[in-house]
Amino acid sequence: MVQRTVLTGARVVLPSGIVTDATLTVEGTRIAGTATGGGTPAAGAVRDLSGCWIVPGFVDLHLHGGGGASFSTGTAEEALTVIRTHRAHGTTTMLASTVTGDLDDLARQAAVLSELARDGELAGVHFEGPFISPHRCGAHQPSLLRDPDPADVRKLIDAAHGTARMMTLAPELPGGLESVRLLADSGVLAAVGHTDSTYEATRDAVEAGATVATHLFNAMPSLLHREPGPVAALLEDERITVELINDGTHLHPAVLQLAFGRAGADRVAFITDAMSAAGMSDGSYALGPMEVEVKDGVARISDGPTAGSIAGSTLTLDHAFRRAVTVDGLGVDQAVRALSATPARVLGLDDRVGSLEAGKDADLVVLDADFRLRGVMRRGAWVVDPR
DSSP, X not given: OOOEEEEEEEEEEETTEEEEEEEEEEETTEEEEEEXXXXXXXXXXXXXXXXXXXXXXXXXXXXXXXXTEEGGGOOHHHHHHHHHHHHTTTEEEEEEEOOSOOHHHHHHHHHHHHHHHHTTSOSEEEEEOSSSOGGGOTTSOGXXXXXXXHHHHHHHHHHTTTXXXXXXXXXXXXXXXXXHHHXXXXXXXXXXXXXXXXXXXXHHHHHHXXXXXXXXXXXXXXXXXXXXHHHHHHHHOTTOEEEEEOSSSSSOHHHHHHHHHHHOGGGEEEEOOBOTTTTSOSEEEEETTEEEEEETXXXXXXXXXXXXXBOSBOOOHHHHHHHHHHTSOOOHHHHHIIIIIXXXXXXXXXXXXXXXXXXXXXXXXXXXXXXXXXXXEETTEEEEOOO
């Protein structure tokens, strides 16, 4: 018999709005339906979640590591540690993001990650680097950067065996626009990031097929009144979904509000850009070939030509959600779209995840009245039991 779980009493965030004192029924791995007004629940294991919120499982487009592990080591064991760490914080769907490295090594990493994607552990692979600007490399090893030769881009796509979902590149580099077109033609999201591009060159990239802005504002020229640069080009175009790192370090709240006001929740995807220290204490960690020191939860490159640069984040999406509604002043429904519905749509997975609707995967997060994580369900099974 199919196992049935009935969740009662919570405020449930649906695509149509927020429903109070709702009943959400899960059958097997799927959502069977929702009802309002309490009443006698259907037969099954009943959980009273009065005073809580139920929101869709979070979807992270950009994630490098966590729990002391990293996707860039190229081992399934470490990758699973990352996955388990972020699932426990509500991220039920995620891409595995790589870090700039030797092309052959990246291909080996992609092959391992592709197996986990085929097993349903990951939604696919995101290549961040090596096709990025040396002037905006951030926490990527400068000596390993290269121009986006379409042949090299194709090599990485092929190495992922059909699971490549996104690639970040600097479109102003030689081969940039050709590579954007190749990605678009191959069904891989072309993301503009770690770029020194102008406003005009960024618009050219969008026309060529780019659809994502990698951590908007970070690792790109600032928005200036005479040189609007990539920020303005990416914010103004309705075809672009903008990633934002909402950890209080990468973006000032006023800047986040600026992006939200221009793009709206349907074009904003909150990401973690988390490295291996996510879910861990301060200390020394690795990000690809780079050494990183984490102090007060902020990760920075320890030495070398990019010493002091912010090296990803230690963020998890449950904290991004809570910050969005308690600090940034966003509505719960806006936060849900930015953490679940929008990134699910970007990945083309919105028929399965990203919202609480009958027939979709039973991926959900239970939050208490103060928006602190209390429970996580993935495909009908509790990852974190809310008891």
